Amino acid sequence: MRMETGIAFMPQASGLSFGFGKIGGEKWSVPLKFSFHRNSEFKKIGLLYRRSNVDLKGFSLCKKTEEVVSELQQTNKQTGDEDLALKREAEIVAPYLSGQGIYLVGMMGSGKTTVGKILSEALDYSFLDSDELVEHNVGVSSVAQIFDEHGEEFFRINETKALKQLSTEKRLVVATGGGIVTKPINWKYMKKGLSVWLDVPLDSLARRIAAVGTASRPLLHKEAAGDAYTLVFNELTALYEERGENYKNADVRVALENLATGKQDVNSLTPEAIAIEILTKIKDFLLTNQFV
Template identity: 50%
Template sequence: MESKAVQRLQFPTMVYSEKRGRTVQSGSLNVSCGFMEHKKLRVFVSVPSMKIQQRKIPLKIACSYNNVPASTLQSGSFKTPLSEELILKSKSREVEPYLSGRCIYLVGMMGSGKTTVGKILSQVLCYSFFDSDKLIEEEADGTSVADIFKHYGETFFRDKETEVLRKLSMMQRHVISTGGGAVVRPINWKYMHKGISIWLDTFMRLSSLFEERSEAYANANAKVSLENIAAKLGQKDVSDLTPTAIAIEALEQILGFLKSEDGYY
């Protein structure tokens, strides 16, 4: 049997979506093998849906021979390893066209990982990273947040925080790690909602401060929860989750929000 192979490799493929007028990334690999003169075996390998948390990507394989429908021929699937970094990059490329340069605000309790995750997001999206507490300290000639509280009181600090968020709301392409209490003032939401806000709900819920603030954090456009990531990854222990896995989930949530905002679903 003659097996003159004609290969067309298209991975990844940029697909133009007419409805959205945007280019989105997709992947397919199409191998055609010519048999004799007219008969053709076609093998289609496709990535059905690249779920970000999957370390192994399922590939769907469909075959057709001489235009006989694929379903009547043998098909199968196998798994391919892909590192978290590749998934992060791929997801960021998917999010970018929807994001259109809008800022990302990370909200959550102190120590919930806003800085760690925020820096990963800023790097992969080529955004600048800012910590609102640090900006307040800079505006106060280097006085620490703790000293601002001590010498001038919380209201003074909150006013400075609101001013910093107002200024940031006029900018583009920033990832901002906000202070743990930035969510308590409604005016701050007016500014943060100029961009996309993500609640890193990664903190233990035992503190009374968390209880007090959970409603305020819920103003965020989307939430990243460790339990959800662990469930998607099939992991029992949330403490094994890497900052990159959390950043990937943040991008996934951002994408979901932006698509729903756009009437995509």
């Protein structure tokens, strides 16, 4: 069944539930429960995401067992500490947030999806990717297909419609499309919640995107000779020249270059560390602006 737009959040005993259905017609909803476990992965229900535990008990150790164990222990300690710090920061920020939606903006590959999911879990929010809502509304499986069949302008119109739908929702982290910042009307919708700019150096973005390929990112997918990193870097540079200023409209900026301290490399910052910084910056923003 092709569904018309209509989104509803409904509090339920089991947690939050989210439904898509026909406006004024029948609605369906999916119960969502959140838990906080490091060894887990996100499962998708409808367009929303939640965590599910992964059982690692059957993991078998082979050669260099001690090395593997020690590395795992080190990683677990570091990530365990970060998870705790993240949860603690989320508890501190939650009362100031009062359920306001959070819109992550930033260039393609800046980590809006990766960090957004972690942030949503820490805050007990739902997570949604605006590109996926556009795909759902248009009735296709990829943004690339929309660009191919209808062109960018059609995509942008539908992106604004999707954002309008989302802007009335509470307790939601949204990973927005990289170009959402280019239309002033989109800011009107995002200002119903808090917007956060994930500012990542272009060379890091190019590294990340070149590693996974450009097939799902039509604005970067160009048939040209050269190595993948350089091609992506050049396209990103051109895009950033056009739209870089627009990101500055965000309420909060989290610049990875500022977050990386001492000898730490921007590329070694974990999504958890970035999520903690987002919460800290949101708290500062809300404290500064609550009496003005």
